[in-house]
Amino acid sequence: MSLVERRDIVLVVDDAPGTLGLLNDTLEGAGYMVLVAQSAAAAMAVIERITPDIVLMDAVMPGMDGFEACRRMKRNATLLSVPVIFMTGLTESEDVVRGFDAGGVDYVIKPVVPDEVVARISAHLANARLTRSAHAALDVAGRFLLAVDREGILLWATPQAAGLLRAAGATGEADAPAGLRLPGWAPLAPGEAPRLPPVPLPDGRRAEFHHVGQIAPDELLLRITASDPRAEETLLRERLGLTAREAEVLLWLGRGKSNRDIAEILVMSPRTVNKHLETVFTKLGVENRASAAALAVRVLGG
Numbered sequence: 001m002s003l004v005e006r007r008d009i010v011l012v013v014d015d016a017p018g019t020l021g022l023l024n025d026t027l028e029g030a031g032y033m034v035l036v037a038q039s040a041a042a043a044m045a046v047i048e049r050i051t052p053d054i055v056l057m058d059a060v061m062p063g064m065d066g067f068e069a070c071r072r073m074k075r076n077a078t079l080l081s082v083p084v085i086f087m088t089g090l091t092e093s094e095d096v097v098r099g100f101d102a103g104g105v106d107y108v109i110k111p112v113v114p115d116e117v118v119a120r121i122s123a124h125l126a127n128a129r130l131t132r133s134a135h136a137a138l139d140v141a142g143r144f145l146l147a148v149d150r151e152g153i154l155l156w157a158t159p160q161a162a163g164l165l166r167a168a169g170a171t172g173e174a175d176a177p178a179g180l181r182l183p184g185w186a187p188l189a190p191g192e193a194p195r196l197p198p199v200p201l202p203d204g205r206r207a208e209f210h211h212v213g214q215i216a217p218d219e220l221l222l223r224i225t226a227s228d229p230r231a232e233e234t235l236l237r238e239r240l241g242l243t244a245r246e247a248e249v250l251l252w253l254g255r256g257k258s259n260r261d262i263a264e265i266l267v268m269s270p271r272t273v274n275k276h277l278e279t280v281f282t283k284l285g286v287e288n289r290a291s292a293a294a295l296a297v298r299v300l301g302g
Helices: 017-029 040-049 066-074 093-101 114-140 159-167 229-240 244-254 259-266 270-284 289-301
Strands: 009-013 033-037 054-058 084-088 106-109 145-148 154-157 206-216 219-227
Touching: 009 017, 009 040, 017 033, 017 114, 033 040, 040 054, 040 066, 054 066, 054 114, 066 084, 066 093, 084 093, 084 114, 106 114, 145 159, 154 159, 159 206, 159 219, 229 244, 229 289, 244 259, 244 270, 244 289, 259 270, 270 289
Parallel strands: 009 033, 009 054, 054 084, 084 106
Antiparallel strands: 145 154, 145 219, 206 219
8 A cells, every 4th residue: 555645735815816816826736735714704614623734824815814714723733833924915015024923933024926926935944844853852851941032931842841830820721832921031131041930830840940041042941950959958968967957058059040039939038148158157167158068969969
């Protein structure tokens, strides 16, 4: 029995029958499977039954316009990685920006040039496949990774990271949904790395977020881990002769937290944190934060 190669599915949304007919013939001739809808509402009905590989969307239509349809699509985690290319006669820069803000990846000017449309679809499908492959590799590797935009809105998460987010009460959904804002997110200045407070887990551990890096202009990669501060605080207390509170302060210092962060985490004033650190430095025989943090890391790593 011969295997039939799967064809990519293109959903074309336009209220003009002539444009639909032209694009249907062009894309069918290029080897794609084409679905058509004459309104945004009809398109939403189609994607409830079938997930397209890419969407070619008219920006201006009666009723719901293409921008709003795209925004609604991107609220669905299943459709988050589906590229949307807008077709528009609008050439003002603000209209182009609206398309990108809504979640579109590209736009073509109407009346459309069939060869240009085919070329753009091919390029964006290739990019989408690479993205899905990268996410799948992370999933298989068991990595606790997630990506957010600069407003702290979740873009995607590996299953492992999604599980910790659910345990932390960030979401009650079966999966970590796109559009979720991470708890404790604060506005970022240009070039600033995010700092998030730990979130308690039901079993007594804490979920902690670590900034890995920026992977796109508006996409920040984070790692989420679960730690048991009780066990680590006990180890520091016993090994270094500290009080419980001093061990807590040193634990967070060893994790790179500032005095302000430590004060927020432990619900105390920055002045109290300073006093605890002065005592810790004396007990450990060190002179500065870096030496104390390095000692804490050595103890916990050993």
